[in-house]
Amino acid sequence: MSDAVEVRSRARGVLAATCISTLVVNANTSAVSILLPAISEDTGTSVQTLQWAVTGYSLVGAAVIVTSGSLGDVFGRKRVFQLGLLLFVVSCVMIALAGSGGLVIAGRVIQGAAGATILACGLSLLTVANKDAAQLRAVSLWGAAAAVGAAAGPLVGGVLVELSGWQGLFWIDAGVAVLCMVLTAATVSESRDPDRPRTIDYAGTVLVALTLTPLILGVTKSGDWGWISFATLGCFAISIAAGYAFIAVEGRVAVPLLDLSLLRNRVLVGSTIAILIGAGTINGLMYLLSLYFQDPSTLDFSSLQAGLATLPATIGLVVVAPFVPRLAKKFGGRQTIGVGFALTTIGFVIVGFVDASWKYAAFLLPLVAIAVGMGLSNGPASSAATASVPENQVGGASGVSNMARYVGAAVATALAATIYGTVIGNHTADGAPKGDALASGLAAASWMMAIFSFLGVLMAFVIGRHRAATGTLYDAASAAAAHTHTLPTSATAGRAAPERT
Structure with a gap:
């Protein structure tokens, strides 16, 4: 050979x-x-x-x-x-x-x-x-x-x-x-x-986990402990202290987990927050719908039926995404992000009015709106993250945005689960039928995610102007994968994918 x-x-x-x-x-x-x-x-x-x-x-x-x-x-x-x-x-x-x-x-x-x-x-x-x-x-x-x-x-x-x-x-x-x-x-x-220097930022890794774990524990247990209880406030205090320690460590290590200088880049910060919001809301939505659709007191779907029922939100997002780079090129990345989050907000607001009598057909329109909105916002936000930095910082920018996806998924899912469970428990204790209690829990969590999505609209103004992708086939693939991973686009400095993202 x-x-x-x-x-x-x-x-x-x-x-x-x-x-x-x-x-x-x-x-x-x-x-x-x-x-x-x-x-x-x-x-x-x-x-x-x-x-x-x-x-x-x-x-x-x-x-x-x-x-x-x-x-x-x-x-x-x-x-x-x-x-x-x-x-x-x-x-x-x-x-x-x-x-x-x-x-x-x-x-x-x-x-x-x-x-x-x-x-x-x-x-x-x-x-x-x-x-x-x-x-x-x-x-x-x-x-x-x-x-x-x-x-x-x-x-x-x-x-x-x-x-x-x-x-x-x-x-x-x-x-x-x-x-x-x-x-x-x-x-x-x-x-x-x-x-590359052989030093690894192990301390930064531990501090990221130490920041997130008590935060999520405090959010998750707040319904049992109370939001202003010693245990909940203690979790939040540990999280804040670990976050502060993380910033201090990152400023001193040779190869930091997070290059703090990147935080001075308004476009990168805005797009990273937009990515965090998008990842958080889609994961929170899938968690809630999986439970709500399968509960005997509501739609009583089987696991297979629930999987089919979520397709408008999952496949719809991927189908829309490849067309987004050309739209962003024509109308502007931040405009596309803003419209996307506006549609997502509308979708969550509609779900916020859910009633126990709703059949699956009532969920279709808001699910499509959420899917299209996320498809519009995810790709341009990821593209902006890597397009806003010099070529030698593309890997760092990708790393920041990829970390943000995991953070958003963890925190938003925990918060959605807490609101859902707490509202259900309160309504059940007041004597409400199980179906009504579940609908109230889903509605309350949806309003929370509608607020998060509206913050994404505001991030479109923070992001500002940046280089836009030209809409190549590679850009389409990057946009389709944007809700799972940040890939460089044709707008990225140097255009080629970096060796480590």
């Missing part, structure tokens, strides 16, 4: 391993909310407790997403990618064999670290294995795989619950991850960044 043929063969192997693993990770992530009622029934753990299977995953992902990329640069991207796949397999087996909700949550926490590592190092391997036009094509396919996985996850999860029980998803994912490990071992060459 000639050297050129061998290089092409290895590049195809890298592409297959990274795209398949990305598709599986994103499908797994988006499917879990659909599985929660089945897991709750099987393990005897309340759904309110099992929300940690969602928030714990995102919390750890926020702490690890940037660090795992740094570990790959220093110790070898292939090695760390394989470690991520191994952790993913272990977590899947652990969850599938779990006899209690606590073990499911523990497995999901491990899975959060594994998923973030697979995404960060997989993209790095892909960009190193390809150059120029081939690199853009490969990253486009990677982005498309991420988008398809995220969109199909709830439906796949629903199908597997019906066919094999909720454990089936994790057994299948473990098997696919093992195949990716074999493919990676056979086709992927090791690579490092020889110019």
Whole structure:
């Protein structure tokens, strides 16, 4: 075999391993909310407790997403990618064999670290294995795989619950991850960044987790403890102190998790907050709808029916996204972001008027509005994040926005779950029928997300003017993947994807 043929063969192997693993990770992530009622029934753990299977995953992902990329640069991207796949397999087996909700949550926490590592190092391997036009094509396919996985996850999860029980998803994912490990071992060459300092910001990673964990614990338990109780306020105090320590540490380490100088960039800060809001609201929505649709007191859907019912929000977002770069080029990125969040706000406001008598058809219009709105806002916000910085800071900007997605998902889901559960409990205690109590809980949480989405409209004014993507096929793939990962666009300095995002 000639050297050129061998290089092409290895590049195809890298592409297959990274795209398949990305598709599986994103499908797994988006499917879990659909599985929660089945897991709750099987393990005897309340759904309110099992929300940690969602928030714990995102919390750890926020702490690890940037660090795992740094570990790959220093110790070898292939090695760390394989470690991520191994952790993913272990977590899947652990969850599938779990006899209690606590073990499911523990497995999901491990899975959060594994998923973030697979995404960060997989993209790095892909960009190193390809150059120029081939690199853009490969990253486009990677982005498309991420988008398809995220969109199909709830439906796949629903199908597997019906066919094999909720454990089936994790057994299948473990098997696919093992195949990716074999493919990676056979086709992927090791690579490092020889110019990068070997120091890793472990303290920053720990402080991100220490900032988010008590914050989410305080929000989650506030209904039981009270918002002004010593325990709740103590959690918030620890979170604030850890956040302050994080800022202090980042200003001193050689290679920080977060380059604080990036926070002086108004466009980057505005787009990152917009990304955080978008990720938070879509994850909160999927969590709430999965529970509401499957409850016997409301629509009483099966897991499969619930997965099908969420398709307007998941697939709709992906279908709209590829057309967005050209709209943003024509009308302006911040205008497109503002319109997108306005539509999302309207959708949540409509759901805020939900009544126990609503049939599924009543949810269709607001779900489509939310999907279209998020499709309009996600792509331009991600594009703005990488277009607003010099070429040597593109990786840092991508890392910040990717971390923001996990933070938004963790905090918004915890807040939505808390509001939902608290309102249901209060109405039930007052003697309201179960269906009315559930509708009131969904309405209250939807109003909260409508407020968040309206803040996204305000972020469009903060972002200001920036370079716009030209609307290439690569831009379309980046926009489709924007609700899961930030990819550079044609507006990014240097245009090529960076080695680590």
